[in-house]
Amino acid sequence: MRKFIANWRELRQEFGIRSLLDAFLGAFIFGLIVMAPVYIILIQLLIVFMYKVNTMTILLIVATIFFNTLIYHLLKQALRAKKPEATMLVGKVLNPLLIADNMFLLVAGLIILFVFVPLWLV
Amino acid sequence: MNELVFRYRHAIKYLFIPYLVLLFLLVFPMEYYVQSPGGLSEVEKLIEIEYNDNKEISGTISTTFVMGIPRPTIFMFLTGYFNRYADLMVLPPNYQTYTNQEISQISYQDKFISVNAAIIVAYEAISSIKPEIVIDYAAKTMVFGKAAYLDHYNTIAFGDEFISFKGDGDVVVTTVAAIAGVATTEGPYDFTFKNAAGENYTVAIAKNAETGLFGVTFKNYYLVDQETTYPRYRMTDTNIGGPSGGLLQTLSIYNMLADEDVTRGLKIAGTGTINYDGSVGYIGGVKQKIITAHVNNVDLFFIPYLGDVSYDNYLEAVNVCEAYGIDHEGWLIPVASFQDVLDHLEGLGD
Numbered sequence: 001m002r003k004f005i006a007n008w009r010e011l012r013q014e015f016g017i018r019s020l021l022d023a024f025l026g027a028f029i030f031g032l033i034v035m036a037p038v039y040i041i042l043i044q045l046l047i048v049f050m051y052k053v054n055t056m057t058i059l060l061i062v063a064t065i066f067f068n069t070l071i072y073h074l075l076k077q078a079l080r081a082k083k084p085e086a087t088m089l090v091g092k093v094l095n096p097l098l099i100a101d102n103m104f105l106l107v108a109g110l111i112i113l114f115v116f117v118p119l120w121l122v
Numbered sequence: 123m124n125e126l127v128f129r130y131r132h133a134i135k136y137l138f139i140p141y142l143v144l145l146f147l148l149v150f151p152m153e154y155y156v157q158s159p160g161g162l163s164e165v166e167k168l169i170e171i172e173y174n175d176n177k178e179i180s181g182t183i184s185t186t187f188v189m190g191i192p193r194p195t196i197f198m199f200l201t202g203y204f205n206r207y208a209d210l211m212v213l214p215p216n217y218q219t220y221t222n223q224e225i226s227q228i229s230y231q232d233k234f235i236s237v238n239a240a241i242i243v244a245y246e247a248i249s250s251i252k253p254e255i256v257i258d259y260a261a262k263t264m265v266f267g268k269a270a271y272l273d274h275y276n277t278i279a280f281g282d283e284f285i286s287f288k289g290d291g292d293v294v295v296t297t298v299a300a301i302a303g304v305a306t307t308e309g310p311y312d313f314t315f316k317n318a319a320g321e322n323y324t325v326a327i328a329k330n331a332e333t334g335l336f337g338v339t340f341k342n343y344y345l346v347d348q349e350t351t352y353p354r355y356r357m358t359d360t361n362i363g364g365p366s367g368g369l370l371q372t373l374s375i376y377n378m379l380a381d382e383d384v385t386r387g388l389k390i391a392g393t394g395t396i397n398y399d400g401s402v403g404y405i406g407g408v409k410q411k412i413i414t415a416h417v418n419n420v421d422l423f424f425i426p427y428l429g430d431v432s433y434d435n436y437l438e439a440v441n442v443c444e445a446y447g448i449d450h451e452g453w454l455i456p457v458a459s460f461q462d463v464l465d466h467l468e469g470l471g472d
Contacts, residue, residue, distance in 0.1 A: 022123055023123075023125075025123055026123030026124075026125070026126045026127075027126065029123070030126050030130070033141075037141070037144050037145065037148060040148045040149075041148065041197065044148065044195060044197055044198045044201065045201060047189060047191060047198065048156065048158050048189065048191070048194075048198055048201045048202055048205060048208065049158070049201075049205070050158065050159065050160045050161055050189045051158075051159035051160060051161060051207075051413065051414050051417050051418075053161060074126060077125075077126065077129065078123070078125050078126050081125035081126075081128075081129060082125055119167075120361060121161050121162075121163055121361070121362070
């Protein structure tokens with residue numbers, strides 16, 4: 001954890017908070033443009049294939065994890081493009097965050113699948 | 123942000139038009155209605171009764187719902203077209219003037235009426251065995267349909283209760299049946315309703331010159347008086363509308379009140395509306411309901427069979443089972459009344 005915080009400080013010094021926020025915003029918007037139709041398709045499939053609600057929910061969880069991974073991928077690309085001469089490996093900070101985020105999304109997805117979906121079907 | 127735009131400039135340029143086409147397919151609505159299989163909804167999660175708290179119910183009783191999709195997008199329409207369990211049809215004429223939200227509201231009103239009917243039938247059935255069980259209810263009339271030309275369309279909501287009508291010579295009537303006798307001119311006449319918040323309001327409605335009608339449709343039903351009914355019950359909010367769960371709701375409520383467990387450990391599902399005399403009524407979407415029950419591995423499926431020679435839900439269900447290779451022997455149970463359901467379960471023994 002201490003090493004991660006040190007890496008994070010290094011990343012902030014290297015790029016500056018403004019560049020980091022700009023790169024994140026760009027990555028989020030680009031990711032959303034890609035994923036919006038995917039989500040609409042999956043939700044419409046869920047409505048037509050409601051009798052396979054569990055399968056469709058799993059697909060939505062996978063899509064959300066993919067969305068998160070895509071944001072991190074685009075964030076890395078944006079940061080590298082902003083400062084090609086940067087000496088720091090951005091993956092050292094972003095990869096642990098990506099894994100933590102995806103674990104959180106997986107747990108949240110499973111709670112939705114096993115708790116909220118059965119409650120919703122009343 | 124600009125770095126990403128620059129990096130993906132070619133993709134943006136070439137995929138922009140296909141992207142817009144895809145979005146069009148995903149949002150443009152069609153004047154059709156798609157019906158596809160849905161799922162099972164356990165009645166115990168919908169209605170809770172403060173009675174027999176220690177009773178253990180070994181099986182489950184579920185209603186079967188199907189997905190009715192009014193005005194699907196082109197993508198949903200195509201998906202339904204290639205789904206062998208789905209049916210596509212032109213949007214029914216009575217739905218064409220309504221928004222999708224209004225269609226849902228009508229469906230929820232249907233559900234509300236059916237739950238009240240189920241409670242009445244189940245409580246009355248068990249009260250002959252258990253005299254401490256008391257059911258009290260009153261006749262009501264609700265707004266169930268609105269024509270596009272109805273005056274005060276947005277003020278009058280689906281489900282609002284009809285209170286009174288002031289007709290010719292200021293004669294006030296309190297039943298819908300009496301309106302025709304005291305409304306001989308085009309109006310306008312004063313209608314008084316009670317809204318969902320319990321407030322009365324009066325609106326002046328004139329008859330439409332073309333049709334000669336006010337443009338509001340009413341439905342009579344019985345509303346359970348929760349204050350004087352014993353035992354008390356609580357209904358949770360539902361996401362599933364329609365009246366076709368009536369029969370299975372009645373069975374589940376009956377089972378919550380009875381001392382014995384009628385489920386006998388079985389996963390019971392079915393369909394059919396319930397009438398106040400305990401008889402069962404026809405439903406739609408038989409194919410989708412049979413498929414839903416089959417994929418959910420239910421042990422017994424009750425379906426209306428009223429002995430009609432031209433059409434019957436049961437006969438249609440048998441045809442569906444044969445078409446999709448489902449063995450219906452001992453699984454698909456035809457019933458004409460709630461008593462038939464009880465008799466069948468009784469006949470299963472232990």
